Amino acid sequence: MRIDIITVLPQMLTGPLDCSILKRAQDKGLAEIVVHNLRDYTTNKHKRVDDYPFGGEAGMVIQIEPVDNAIAALKQQREYDEVIFTSPDGELFDQPMANQMSTLQNIIILCGHYKGIDYRIREHLITKEISIGDYVLTGGEMAAAIIADAVVRLIPGAIGDEQSALSDSFQDNLLAPPVYTRPAEYKGWKVPDILLSGHQAKIDEWKLQQAMERTKALRPDLLKED
Template sequence: MKIEVLTLFPELVEQTGKHGMPRIAVEGGALQLSTRNPRDYSGNKWRRVDDRPYGGGPGMVMEAEPLARAITDARAELGDVRVIGLSPQGQPLTQALVEKLAEMPALVLVCGRYEGIDERFVRTQLDMELSLGDFVLSGGELAAMVVIDAVARLLPGVLGHEASAVNDSFSAGILDHPHYTRPEDWRGQSVPEVLMCGDHAKVARWRLKQALGATWLKRPDLLEGLALDKEKKQLLSEFIAEQNVI
């Protein structure tokens, strides 16, 4: 897979490919990560890519032309590509959407700065916009790095165990179950006995119940859109009853 980031700060984004799962993806050949600076397409000796907003107001706006020229070259070099703008006005990034992005051959992530990007570029050059949430960052670079990390870990051969991605929070529409490691007793708190019983069926049942319970406690909104089967309804009922007892 190829991911290119259109950014005024390529050195910032390039760090993503040097650490963690993105590094493994890059070194293993599953991901080709590159950057493109719109200043290289500015057409003026100052390499300026922003100007004052029509209608007045504070700040500057990124010009459409340098960005459009950069996108033209990116499409020519990458072929079948989806161009995505990182913006608080975009579609919320979810695990389901990340899984779809990971199946695409190439992505171009466009990072805005200043007060935003000329709307004419947004309307004509972007295939979609993505948002990390209802808050504002100084630019799209950090959001692009999040997308890269989330996508990279789903690429073939990147995770040490293929089941890791399947069991992640949100992959099944619910949160992940609790995790424990050594020592068995830590500051008076013990690992649940079921995890040491050696019965894989019991462990799987406990983990599913805890995942459903964690979702009920922390993100009940996720359960509203899920059609739980009989087993999951029973497990969730058991979890809720246990909380009431406590």
Template sequence: MLTIDVITLFPEVIEAGTRYSIVGRAQEWGLVQIRAIQLRDFAEGKHRKTDDEPYGGGAGLVMKPEPFFRAVEFCRRPDVPARIILFEPQGVLYTQAVAQALAEEQHLILLCGHYEGVDARVRDYLATDVISIGDYVLTGGELPALILIDSVVRLLPGAIHSPESLVQDSYADGLLGYPQYTRPEEFRGMRVPPVLLSGNHQAIARWRRKEQLRLTRTLRPDLFARACLTKEDLKLLQELAESESR
């Protein structure tokens, strides 16, 4: 079973964000154990201070290294190697491929920063990974931790009812997902593409793949440039080019 420990000043945020839906059920079913650990419990002194002024001056407060080191030592199990993940805007960009790799691990320890960030010794000597969830700055690492947990837990075997849907997700094979429709067949003059009502599974599969190729090429040319395309994909792209030039 995967264990995820989240070291944070705000354990309530993690508890609230992991209580419901697929992540909540995965815990009940024993697929994952999620623990929210209060960083302050590992701080010393009467005031259990977890932050201090930056050396060299400057605005704001920096989170002290010692509580993080002690909290990680508390969480670690001697028999299981842990990935120790620090969230920072300077980290490696989080992707579906990273989520897939983390879903194979047995123990993840997530370190949430706040204020001006975390003393750099945590990044240099404690963390095994530094992850950013995007090119913007949040107030703390709790939302990144919840994003990581949500995306990893849904990949665990047994977590979702129809695992086939994981294969057709956006990014699963380097392309965006195809558009989905459900009833009604027509709503305010907006119709479902007729091929989806045809019952012809081969034609539906071709249409869906073509849509994946079209959407990824249009919306995410960066992903499209890196995608591994099959001979069939090249044929579908040719068909797309022909229909667009008409």
């Protein structure tokens, strides 16, 4: 998988994209994540990519020309499954979406910034808009990093134990059950006996029950009625 991220602040992505699972996936050749500075695609000598909005509203707006230039340059090199824009009013990013995106080959993520982007970009160049939550960030860089992390970790081979990703929260619309490790007792706080029993069928039943109870208490919205 290749992920091309277009941003006005590439330095914000240097750390998050170059450590842990994302780094290992790239080192293994399973993923390639390339950050592009939008200012490299502008045609004015001051490398300006924004201007005042028509209509007198406060704030600055990313111009269409540098974005069009950047996307066109990338599309000359390869075909893309999706051209994504990170926006507070996009489709809410969740685990099923991450699962689906992990099967794609090439995607572009355009990071929003300032007051927003010229709406013609969204009308003519973007194929999918994604929000990571109902709040506003300074820019879409952290959202792009979150999307990249959630997607790349699902690529086979990115995680040493692939079953681990399949048992994460939200994979079955349930929160994950509690997990414990050694020591079995600490300061009088004990690990549930069932987990020490060695009876795998009963352990699995307990885990499912715990997942259901935690989801009902903490995220009842996930328990959708058919």
